Each structure stands twice: as structure tokens, then as C-alpha cells.
Amino acid sequence: MQFIDIQAQYAVLKEKMDAAIHAVLEHGQFIMGPEVAALEEEIGEYLNVKHVITCANGTDALQLLYMSYGIGQGDAVFCPDITFVATVEPACMLGAVPVFCDVETQSFNICPSSLERQVQAVIREGKYRPRAIIAVDFLGNPADYDALQVIAEKYNILLIEDAAQSFGGEYKGKKCGAFGASAASSFFPAKPLGCYGDGGAVITNDDTIADICRSLRFHGKGASKYENIRIGMNSRLDTIQAAVLRVKLKALKEFEMDRRQETAARYDDALGERFQLLNVGEGSLSAYAQYAFLARDTKERDIIAARLTEKSIPSMVYYPYPQHTLEVFKNAPTYGEKFAASNDYCARTLSIPMHPYLDKDTQDTIISAVMGATS
Numbered sequence: 001m002q003f004i005d006i007q008a009q010y011a012v013l014k015e016k017m018d019a020a021i022h023a024v025l026e027h028g029q030f031i032m033g034p035e036v037a038a039l040e041e042e043i044g045e046y047l048n049v050k051h052v053i054t055c056a057n058g059t060d061a062l063q064l065l066y067m068s069y070g071i072g073q074g075d076a077v078f079c080p081d082i083t084f085v086a087t088v089e090p091a092c093m094l095g096a097v098p099v100f101c102d103v104e105t106q107s108f109n110i111c112p113s114s115l116e117r118q119v120q121a122v123i124r125e126g127k128y129r130p131r132a133i134i135a136v137d138f139l140g141n142p143a144d145y146d147a148l149q150v151i152a153e154k155y156n157i158l159l160i161e162d163a164a165q166s167f168g169g170e171y172k173g174k175k176c177g178a179f180g181a182s183a184a185s186s187f188f189p190a191k192p193l194g195c196y197g198d199g200g201a202v203i204t205n206d207d208t209i210a211d212i213c214r215s216l217r218f219h220g221k222g223a224s225k226y227e228n229i230r231i232g233m234n235s236r237l238d239t240i241q242a243a244v245l246r247v248k249l250k251a252l253k254e255f256e257m258d259r260r261q262e263t264a265a266r267y268d269d270a271l272g273e274r275f276q277l278l279n280v281g282e283g284s285l286s287a288y289a290q291y292a293f294l295a296r297d298t299k300e301r302d303i304i305a306a307r308l309t310e311k312s313i314p315s316m317v318y319y320p321y322p323q324h325t326l327e328v329f330k331n332a333p334t335y336g337e338k339f340a341a342s343n344d345y346c347a348r349t350l351s352i353p354m355h356p357y358l359d360k361d362t363q364d365t366i367i368s369a370v371m372g373a374t375s
């Protein structure tokens with residue numbers, strides 16, 4: 001059994017996938033070939049957003065955004081205490097200081113009141129300029145954008161969406177990737193829309209930011225690639241990966257996202273009797289990059305994981321460590337925040353297999369193994 005079964009997906013999409021990859025081999029435009037522009041167009045249409053600028057990976061997409069907004073030295077960047085390090089890492093590379101915020105105890109997304117306390121603490125201290133809120137759609141579940149927008153406006157801070165885990169998710173009728181001033185997503189193979197290597201995209205309705213990102217991903221090019229106007233990066237999506245993603249985007253739209261919802265609903269029904277689940281808000285749709293639940297305590301979580309391993313059922317912990325505890329962030333200011341919810345979450349969470357090709361029998365096997373692991 002696979003945790004995320006990319007081979008099962010390939011078996012279903014094989015004919016279209018092979019043809020799409022082959023077409024690139026035939027035309028030979030491996031960098032910025034026609035599939036790249038076509039994919040950007042198709043994603044923009046799906047998300048109902050004006051500009052999609054693909055790039056080498058999700059981390060670069062965030063970096064392109066941070067660079068295009070001029071985030072750097074002296075800036076405070078706020079993000080949830082539970083995420084992957086890549087959310088804030090590129091801002092730190094540019095000289096900004098990460099300020100972690102505790103998470104909510106239902107969705108485990110960034111907690112608006114912890115965020116506001118941290119913003120006020122930064123203002124009070126006067127050492128850094130509150131600059132950007134990086135909201136993460138944790139495991140695919142949209143953050144509370146209405147609440148975050150209010151804080152962003154009240155303190156005049158940029159709101160950016162890290163939609164790396166939430167491609168295909170929704171919040172109040174809008175697709176994830178369409179929130180905040182701009183968003184970034186990732187096409188790492190295990191994400192809801194993944195390619196066969198690394199890939200990512202900047203997503204924005206802002207014409208100026210889109211122009212700057214297009215320049216930055218191509219060595220800061222100006223009118224042509226040899227008229228360079230700024231220091232940039234080499235961060236483009238390979239044409240072959242764009243071809244792969246076009247096939248997968250179609251499958252995601254046609255049936256994959258529905259299957260993720262069906263699987264999650266069956267897990268919820270069965271596991272909800274015994275375990276705390278991650279709350280998906282009214283009007284939200286999680287993309288279920290991962291399916292997680294919370295055991296009673298670390299001991300129970302570890303017993304369940306061990307029992308699953310005995311039965312050859314893979315499980316993972318997303319994530320074992322809150323960001324504020326990481327060695328790399330030991331000097332980040334915490335302003336007295338206790339991180340009660342993020343510490344508790346990381347101690348109890350477990351993720352079980354979730355992907356669109358998980359049949360009902362396999363789901364039942366997983367469910368009974370989890371339910372039978374402890375009593």
C-alpha cells in the first residue's frame with residue numbers, strides 16, 4: 001500500500017500522459033515551450049485569477065513573491081507555527097524575521113487572535129516593520145481568509161496565501177490560490193496537483209507583481225533576456241512538467257477532487273467517533289493534501305502508527321515539530337506566545353493514506369486498523 005499512490009494515477013492517465021510527454025520530446029522546446037503558457041492559462045481559468053507564473057518549485061514561488069513585494073531586512077513576516085519550513089524560509093533568506101503565530105484548535109490553521117497579538121507585539125517593540133502575513137492552507141484546508149483580511153487591513157500588512165497544499169480547495173466559493181494579495185503553490189509530486197519532479201507557481205491578480213515575477217524567474221530580464229533590469233533567479237517550470245500538469249489538472253477537475261472528498265467523508269464518519277478531526281469550515285472545501293486526525297496523546301498516536309506499520313499500512317506525522325522549536329529559528333522572537341495549540345497538535349497528529357485512487361476496500365482496511373489499534 002502506498003501513502004500517496006502516484007503509480008496508480010499514472011496507470012489511469014498513462015495514455016494521455018505518454019502522448020503529452022512525447023509531444024514535448026518531438027518539438028524540443030524544453031524551456032518555456034508552448035505547454036508552459038497553455039498550463040498557466042488553464043490554471044488561471046480554473047482558479048479565476050488573472051496571472052499564473054509557473055516556476056521551478058513552490059519555495060521559489062514564495063521567494064519570487066517576497067522579492068517582488070520587496071520584503072527584506074527589518075521586516076517581520078507572520079506565519080502559522082505549523083507548516084513546512086519553506087513557507088517562511090525564503091523571506092528569511094531575504095533578511096526578514098519570522099514571527100510564528102499559534103494555530104486554532106479546530107482547523108489548526110493560523111489563529112487570528114494569536115496573529116493579532118503578535119502583530120501588536122512587533123509594533124510595541126518597534127524593532128521590525130510588520131510586513132506580511134503568510135497564511136497556509138494547512139494540509140489543504142483553507143485558512144480563515146475573512147478574519148485574516150480584517151487584520152491585514154487594520155494594520156496595513158500584506159496578506160499572502162501559501163497554497164502549496166491546497167490546490168483544488170475552496171473557501172466561500174473561491175478557489176484556494178485566489179486569496180490575499182497574491183498566492184504561491186507547489187507541484188511537488190505529493191501535492192494535490194503534482195508533477196513528475198519539482199514545480200511551482202505564483203498566482204496573482206496584480207499586473208505589476210506578475211510582471212516583476214516574470215522578470216525575476218528569468219534572471220531579471222527586461223524587454224528581452226539580454227536586457228537585464230534587476231537581480232533575479234533562474235526559476236522556470238520545465239516544459240515536460242507543464243505537459244504532465246496539464247493532463248493532471250484535467251483529472252483533478254474531472255474526478256480526483258471529488259474522490260478526495262468521498263474518501264475524507266468516509267474517514268470522518270468512521271474515525272470521528274473516537275478521534276478529534278480537523279475541522280473544515282462552513283463553505284470551505286479541503287484539498288486534502290493529507291488526511292490527519294488527532295489521537296488522545298503521543299503514546300496513543302505512536303501505538304496506532306506502530307500497529308499500522310505491522311499491517312504494512314503507511315502513516316506519517318505532518319508535522320512532528322512546530323516551527324518555533326526548530327534549531328534554525330531558535331533566535332526568532334516569540335513575544336511570550338506559548339503555542340499551546342501547535343505543541344498539542346504536533347504531539348497527537350497522525351496522517352493516513354489519502355489520494356484519489358484509494359478504493360473503498362483499502363479505505364476500510366485502513367479504518368479498521370486505526371480503530372482496532374487501541375481501545
Ligand SMILES: *Cc1c(COP(=O)(O)O)cnc(C)c1O
Pocket residue numbers: 057058059060083084086087136162164165185186187188198199200
Ligand atoms: C510543499 C510546500 C512548500 C514548498 O513547495 P516545494 O515545491 O517543495 O518547494 C511550501 N509551503 C508549504 C506549506 C508546503 O507544503
